[in-house]
Amino acid sequence: MAFKKILAAIDFSEITQTVLSKAAQLAKLTGAQLIIMNVVEKEIPILISEGIVVPSIDLDTFEKLYEKLSETAKEKLEGIAKDVEKNYKISPEIIVDVGEPFDLILEAAEQRGVDLIVVGSHRKKGIERLLIGSVSEKIARKAKCSVLIVREQKSEG
Secondary structure, three states, X not given: OOXXXXXXXOOOOOOHHHHHHHHHHHHHHHOOEEEEEEEEEOOHHHHHHOXXXXXXXXXXXXXXXHHHHHHHHHHHXXXXXXXXXXXXXXXXXXXXXXXXXXXXXXXXXXXXXXXXXXXXXXXXXXXXXXXXXOHHHHHHHHOOOEEEEEEOOOOOO
């Protein structure tokens, strides 16, 4: 089965380059369109809505913060897209969104008719994994298309 559209969901962590490399290689190999997506996670207003006390900052300040984070993410993605174009001779689409990562990644994949989502796994452990799970696990469970989960490479030593 050849892929037509591949969505690489990245978070600018250590695994980002590996996720991009796998997604770009697959896109080049199959002639698929590559979409690179970053979601700026909107966490603090959720804390307020749950009644958890946070420093007194008004919602306009939060919105400005998320707007700035989105602009920064877009600039980073534009640089990444240029590198992908130079190294793999493919021209990716970029998407930046603000909200819950797994919901927005699944929504973007469905809206664009994506055949494959490529995401990284961060090896969460213990209580953190139990309480929030991982974005990659949620995507793998809920996606209507195939999902490739790229794992962090253990360094030898």
